[in-house]
Amino acid sequence: xxxxxxxxxxxxxxxxxxxxxxxxxxxxxxxxxxxxxxxxxxxxxxxxxxxxxxxxxxxxxxxxxxxxxxxxxxxxxxxxxxxxxxxxxxxxxxxxxxxxxxxxxxxxxxxxxxxxxxxxxxxxxxxxxxxxxxxxxxxxxxxxxxxxxxxxxxxxxxxxxxxxxxxxxxxxxxxxxxxxxxxxxxxxxxxxxxxxxxxxxxxxxxxxxxxxxxxxxxxxxxxxxxxxxxxxxxxxxxxxxxxxxxxxxxxxxxxxxxxxxxxxxxxx
Ligand code: HPA
Numbered sequence: 001x002x003x004x005x006x007x008x009x010x011x012x013x014x015x016x017x018x019x020x021x022x023x024x025x026x027x028x029x030x031x032x033x034x035x036x037x038x039x040x041x042x043x044x045x046x047x048x049x050x051x052x053x054x055x056x057x058x059x060x061x062x063x064x065x066x067x068x069x070x071x072x073x074x075x076x077x078x079x080x081x082x083x084x085x086x087x088x089x090x091x092x093x094x095x096x097x098x099x100x101x102x103x104x105x106x107x108x109x110x111x112x113x114x115x116x117x118x119x120x121x122x123x124x125x126x127x128x129x130x131x132x133x134x135x136x137x138x139x140x141x142x143x144x145x146x147x148x149x150x151x152x153x154x155x156x157x158x159x160x161x162x163x164x165x166x167x168x169x170x171x172x173x174x175x176x177x178x179x180x181x182x183x184x185x186x187x188x189x190x191x192x193x194x195x196x197x198x199x200x201x202x203x204x205x206x207x208x209x210x211x212x213x214x215x216x217x218x219x220x221x222x223x224x225x226x227x228x229x230x231x232x233x234x235x236x237x238x239x240x241x242x243x244x245x246x247x248x249x250x251x252x253x254x255x256x257x258x259x260x261x262x263x264x265x266x267x268x
Contacts, residue, residue: 001048005095008046013039013063018072020262021093021101021218025108025205027225027247027254029075034259035064043076048091050078061092067263072096079205080134081182086208087136093209097216103157104213105262107254109247110177110203110224111186113195113233117226120250122257123173124161125222126153128207129199132181136208137215147214154219157265161221164261170253175200177224179207188232195230202230219267225254 009016016039024031032038043049043059051059062073074096078088093104110123117123137145158174165172178194180186182204186194194202201224213220227246228236236242 001091002095002098004047005049005091006098008041009063009099012041016063016070017100018063018070018096019100020069020071020103020105020265021096022071022073022105022262023077023107023209024073024075025077025106026243027109027227027251028107028258030251030255031258032062032073032075034066034255035062035071035073036066038062038064046092046095048095050076050088050092066259069263069265071262072099072101077205077209079182080132080208081204086134089209090136090212093212093216093218097218102218103265103267104209104218104220105258106206106209106220106222107258108203108205108222108224109227109243110201111228111230112201112226113191113230114175114200115233117173117175117200119226119228119246121173121226122170122254123175123201123224123226124158125177125206125224126158126174127176128152128210129176129178129194129197130207131178131194134181134208136212140215144215147211149211149214152210152214152220153222157219157221157267160265161261164264165257168257168260170257173200177206177222178202180204185238186231191230191232201226221265223258225250
Protein backbone atom coordinates (compact mmCIF):
# COMPACT_ATOMS: atom_id res chain seq x y z
CA UNK A 1 0.00 0.00 0.00
CA UNK A 2 2.77 2.41 0.99
CA UNK A 3 4.74 1.61 -2.17
CA UNK A 4 1.68 2.18 -4.36
CA UNK A 5 1.15 5.62 -2.78
CA UNK A 6 4.86 6.41 -3.25
CA UNK A 7 4.61 5.52 -6.95
CA UNK A 8 1.69 7.93 -7.44
CA UNK A 9 3.58 10.73 -5.69
CA UNK A 10 6.65 10.05 -7.85
CA UNK A 11 4.48 10.26 -10.99
CA UNK A 12 2.73 13.50 -10.00
CA UNK A 13 5.73 15.28 -8.43
CA UNK A 14 8.87 13.72 -9.92
CA UNK A 15 11.95 14.10 -7.75
CA UNK A 16 10.05 15.84 -4.93
CA UNK A 17 11.49 14.90 -1.52
CA UNK A 18 9.55 16.43 1.39
CA UNK A 19 11.25 16.65 4.77
CA UNK A 20 8.30 18.00 6.78
CA UNK A 21 4.84 16.44 6.93
CA UNK A 22 1.96 18.64 8.09
CA UNK A 23 -1.49 17.45 9.14
CA UNK A 24 -4.16 20.15 8.94
CA UNK A 25 -7.07 19.99 11.36
CA UNK A 26 -10.20 22.16 11.54
CA UNK A 27 -9.39 25.81 10.87
CA UNK A 28 -5.91 25.26 9.51
CA UNK A 29 -6.71 24.51 5.85
CA UNK A 30 -5.68 27.97 4.65
CA UNK A 31 -2.06 26.96 5.21
CA UNK A 32 -2.14 25.63 1.65
CA UNK A 33 -2.45 29.27 0.41
CA UNK A 34 1.19 29.71 1.43
CA UNK A 35 2.58 26.71 -0.49
CA UNK A 36 4.87 27.51 -3.38
CA UNK A 37 4.53 25.43 -6.57
CA UNK A 38 1.78 23.26 -5.07
CA UNK A 39 0.85 19.87 -6.46
CA UNK A 40 -2.43 18.39 -5.16
CA UNK A 41 -3.27 14.71 -5.05
CA UNK A 42 -6.69 13.50 -3.90
CA UNK A 43 -6.55 10.91 -1.12
CA UNK A 44 -8.84 8.85 -3.36
CA UNK A 45 -5.84 8.41 -5.69
CA UNK A 46 -3.46 7.41 -2.89
CA UNK A 47 -3.76 3.82 -1.64
CA UNK A 48 -3.90 3.69 2.16
CA UNK A 49 -4.86 7.34 2.59
CA UNK A 50 -8.12 7.97 4.47
CA UNK A 51 -11.29 8.76 2.68
CA UNK A 52 -12.15 11.85 4.73
CA UNK A 53 -15.68 12.00 6.01
CA UNK A 54 -16.01 14.98 8.35
CA UNK A 55 -17.18 18.47 7.31
CA UNK A 56 -14.31 20.93 7.55
CA UNK A 57 -11.69 18.29 6.83
CA UNK A 58 -10.46 18.07 3.24
CA UNK A 59 -9.07 14.97 1.62
CA UNK A 60 -6.00 15.97 -0.34
CA UNK A 61 -2.26 15.65 -0.10
CA UNK A 62 -0.52 18.89 -1.08
CA UNK A 63 3.15 18.93 -2.03
CA UNK A 64 5.08 22.19 -2.24
CA UNK A 65 7.56 24.48 -0.51
CA UNK A 66 7.26 26.60 2.61
CA UNK A 67 10.30 28.78 3.29
CA UNK A 68 13.34 26.56 3.29
CA UNK A 69 11.50 23.22 3.33
CA UNK A 70 9.82 20.89 0.89
CA UNK A 71 6.62 19.85 2.65
CA UNK A 72 3.84 17.29 2.31
CA UNK A 73 0.58 18.61 3.70
CA UNK A 74 -2.30 16.33 4.58
CA UNK A 75 -5.46 18.38 4.35
CA UNK A 76 -7.79 16.08 6.24
CA UNK A 77 -7.20 13.30 8.76
CA UNK A 78 -9.12 10.28 9.96
CA UNK A 79 -10.34 10.37 13.57
CA UNK A 80 -10.86 7.46 15.92
CA UNK A 81 -14.48 8.46 16.43
CA UNK A 82 -15.30 7.89 12.74
CA UNK A 83 -14.98 4.10 12.83
CA UNK A 84 -13.54 3.17 16.23
CA UNK A 85 -10.18 2.30 14.64
CA UNK A 86 -7.32 4.50 15.80
CA UNK A 87 -4.67 3.35 13.31
CA UNK A 88 -6.12 4.86 10.10
CA UNK A 89 -3.26 7.36 9.88
CA UNK A 90 -0.58 4.67 10.02
CA UNK A 91 -0.36 4.05 6.25
CA UNK A 92 -0.25 7.74 5.23
CA UNK A 93 2.32 8.66 7.88
CA UNK A 94 4.42 5.66 6.91
CA UNK A 95 4.26 6.81 3.27
CA UNK A 96 5.29 10.37 4.19
CA UNK A 97 8.14 9.06 6.33
CA UNK A 98 9.28 6.83 3.47
CA UNK A 99 9.17 9.83 1.12
CA UNK A 100 11.67 11.64 3.36
CA UNK A 101 9.69 13.41 6.11
CA UNK A 102 11.70 13.69 9.33
CA UNK A 103 9.30 16.02 11.15
CA UNK A 104 5.52 15.83 11.61
CA UNK A 105 3.75 19.12 12.31
CA UNK A 106 0.22 18.56 13.54
CA UNK A 107 -2.64 20.99 13.96
CA UNK A 108 -6.09 20.70 15.47
CA UNK A 109 -9.00 22.58 16.98
CA UNK A 110 -9.46 22.19 20.71
CA UNK A 111 -11.49 23.30 23.71
CA UNK A 112 -9.69 25.29 26.41
CA UNK A 113 -9.57 24.36 30.08
CA UNK A 114 -7.82 27.57 31.09
CA UNK A 115 -9.55 30.89 31.72
CA UNK A 116 -6.46 32.69 30.41
CA UNK A 117 -6.60 30.86 27.09
CA UNK A 118 -9.87 31.99 25.43
CA UNK A 119 -11.21 31.09 21.95
CA UNK A 120 -8.86 32.05 19.09
CA UNK A 121 -5.79 31.46 21.27
CA UNK A 122 -3.07 29.21 19.87
CA UNK A 123 -1.38 26.57 22.01
CA UNK A 124 1.76 24.55 21.37
CA UNK A 125 1.28 21.05 22.72
CA UNK A 126 4.12 20.14 25.06
CA UNK A 127 2.68 16.83 26.27
CA UNK A 128 -0.53 14.86 26.02
CA UNK A 129 -2.89 12.70 28.04
CA UNK A 130 -4.12 9.64 26.15
CA UNK A 131 -7.38 9.47 28.06
CA UNK A 132 -9.01 6.64 26.06
CA UNK A 133 -5.77 4.63 26.49
CA UNK A 134 -6.12 3.48 22.89
CA UNK A 135 -3.06 2.88 20.73
CA UNK A 136 -2.58 2.75 16.96
CA UNK A 137 0.26 0.29 17.62
CA UNK A 138 -1.89 -2.58 18.89
CA UNK A 139 -1.15 -5.53 16.62
CA UNK A 140 2.38 -4.42 15.75
CA UNK A 141 5.07 -6.91 16.69
CA UNK A 142 8.69 -6.53 17.77
CA UNK A 143 10.25 -4.28 20.35
CA UNK A 144 9.93 -1.13 18.25
CA UNK A 145 6.26 -0.95 19.34
CA UNK A 146 7.29 -0.08 22.92
CA UNK A 147 7.70 3.56 21.99
CA UNK A 148 9.32 6.00 24.42
CA UNK A 149 6.83 8.85 24.93
CA UNK A 150 9.21 11.08 26.90
CA UNK A 151 9.74 14.24 24.85
CA UNK A 152 7.10 13.07 22.38
CA UNK A 153 6.69 16.73 21.42
CA UNK A 154 10.21 17.69 20.43
CA UNK A 155 11.63 20.23 22.92
CA UNK A 156 14.04 21.70 20.35
CA UNK A 157 11.27 22.28 17.80
CA UNK A 158 8.98 23.65 20.55
CA UNK A 159 11.60 26.22 21.53
CA UNK A 160 12.09 27.20 17.89
CA UNK A 161 8.33 27.60 17.38
CA UNK A 162 8.00 29.82 20.47
CA UNK A 163 10.84 32.04 19.27
CA UNK A 164 9.42 32.26 15.73
CA UNK A 165 5.99 33.25 17.12
CA UNK A 166 7.59 35.87 19.33
CA UNK A 167 9.39 37.33 16.30
CA UNK A 168 6.01 37.61 14.58
CA UNK A 169 4.51 39.27 17.64
CA UNK A 170 2.03 36.41 18.06
CA UNK A 171 1.32 35.10 21.54
CA UNK A 172 1.54 31.35 21.75
CA UNK A 173 0.54 29.35 24.82
CA UNK A 174 2.10 25.99 25.70
CA UNK A 175 0.26 23.20 27.40
CA UNK A 176 -1.00 19.67 27.75
CA UNK A 177 -3.56 18.30 25.29
CA UNK A 178 -6.02 15.66 26.46
CA UNK A 179 -7.42 13.29 23.85
CA UNK A 180 -11.15 12.72 24.30
CA UNK A 181 -12.42 10.01 21.95
CA UNK A 182 -15.62 11.81 20.88
CA UNK A 183 -17.55 12.35 18.76
CA UNK A 184 -19.75 13.76 21.54
CA UNK A 185 -18.34 16.75 23.38
CA UNK A 186 -17.39 16.34 27.03
CA UNK A 187 -19.69 16.79 29.98
CA UNK A 188 -18.90 19.62 32.43
CA UNK A 189 -17.87 16.94 34.97
CA UNK A 190 -15.42 15.47 32.46
CA UNK A 191 -13.99 18.91 31.78
CA UNK A 192 -13.48 19.47 35.53
CA UNK A 193 -11.77 16.05 35.75
CA UNK A 194 -9.47 16.87 32.81
CA UNK A 195 -8.51 20.19 34.40
CA UNK A 196 -7.69 18.38 37.66
CA UNK A 197 -5.57 15.91 35.72
CA UNK A 198 -3.49 18.80 34.48
CA UNK A 199 -4.80 19.16 30.94
CA UNK A 200 -4.89 22.62 29.37
CA UNK A 201 -6.89 21.76 26.24
CA UNK A 202 -9.08 18.94 24.99
CA UNK A 203 -9.69 17.58 21.51
CA UNK A 204 -10.53 14.47 19.50
CA UNK A 205 -7.40 13.92 17.42
CA UNK A 206 -3.62 14.25 17.27
CA UNK A 207 -2.59 11.75 19.96
CA UNK A 208 -2.74 8.64 17.72
CA UNK A 209 -0.67 10.43 15.05
CA UNK A 210 1.92 11.52 17.61
CA UNK A 211 2.29 7.92 18.77
CA UNK A 212 2.61 6.75 15.15
CA UNK A 213 5.14 9.45 14.31
CA UNK A 214 7.32 8.53 17.29
CA UNK A 215 7.04 4.86 16.27
CA UNK A 216 8.20 5.84 12.78
CA UNK A 217 11.08 7.93 14.18
CA UNK A 218 9.66 11.32 13.21
CA UNK A 219 10.00 14.39 15.43
CA UNK A 220 6.68 16.01 16.37
CA UNK A 221 5.51 19.60 16.73
CA UNK A 222 1.80 20.22 17.37
CA UNK A 223 -0.41 23.27 17.60
CA UNK A 224 -3.98 23.65 18.85
CA UNK A 225 -6.34 26.42 17.83
CA UNK A 226 -8.74 27.08 20.69
CA UNK A 227 -12.27 27.28 19.32
CA UNK A 228 -14.24 27.23 22.58
CA UNK A 229 -14.03 26.92 26.33
CA UNK A 230 -14.52 23.36 27.59
CA UNK A 231 -18.11 22.36 28.36
CA UNK A 232 -19.44 24.18 31.42
CA UNK A 233 -16.65 26.76 31.51
CA UNK A 234 -18.70 29.28 29.58
CA UNK A 235 -22.31 29.47 28.42
CA UNK A 236 -21.37 28.75 24.77
CA UNK A 237 -23.41 26.01 23.15
CA UNK A 238 -20.97 23.47 21.67
CA UNK A 239 -21.46 22.00 18.20
CA UNK A 240 -19.32 21.08 15.22
CA UNK A 241 -20.73 24.12 13.39
CA UNK A 242 -19.59 26.31 16.31
CA UNK A 243 -16.09 24.75 16.16
CA UNK A 244 -15.91 25.40 12.41
CA UNK A 245 -17.15 29.00 12.61
CA UNK A 246 -14.74 29.84 15.44
CA UNK A 247 -11.94 28.08 13.57
CA UNK A 248 -12.70 30.04 10.39
CA UNK A 249 -12.50 33.32 12.31
CA UNK A 250 -9.01 32.50 13.62
CA UNK A 251 -7.85 30.70 10.49
CA UNK A 252 -5.88 33.29 8.56
CA UNK A 253 -3.71 34.43 11.50
CA UNK A 254 -3.09 30.84 12.54
CA UNK A 255 -2.07 29.73 9.05
CA UNK A 256 0.22 32.71 8.60
CA UNK A 257 2.00 31.81 11.84
CA UNK A 258 2.13 28.12 10.92
CA UNK A 259 3.65 28.90 7.51
CA UNK A 260 6.30 31.03 9.23
CA UNK A 261 7.07 28.34 11.79
CA UNK A 262 7.22 25.43 9.33
CA UNK A 263 9.22 27.43 6.79
CA UNK A 264 11.86 28.33 9.36
CA UNK A 265 12.29 25.18 11.44
CA UNK A 266 15.87 24.00 11.70
CA UNK A 267 16.50 20.27 12.02
CA UNK A 268 18.80 17.63 10.62
N1 HPA B 1 -13.83 19.14 23.06
C1 HPA B 1 -13.33 18.20 22.23
N2 HPA B 1 -12.89 18.48 21.01
C2 HPA B 1 -12.95 19.75 20.60
C3 HPA B 1 -13.47 20.77 21.40
C4 HPA B 1 -13.93 20.46 22.70
O1 HPA B 1 -14.40 21.31 23.48
N3 HPA B 1 -13.38 21.92 20.68
C5 HPA B 1 -12.83 21.60 19.48
N4 HPA B 1 -12.56 20.27 19.42
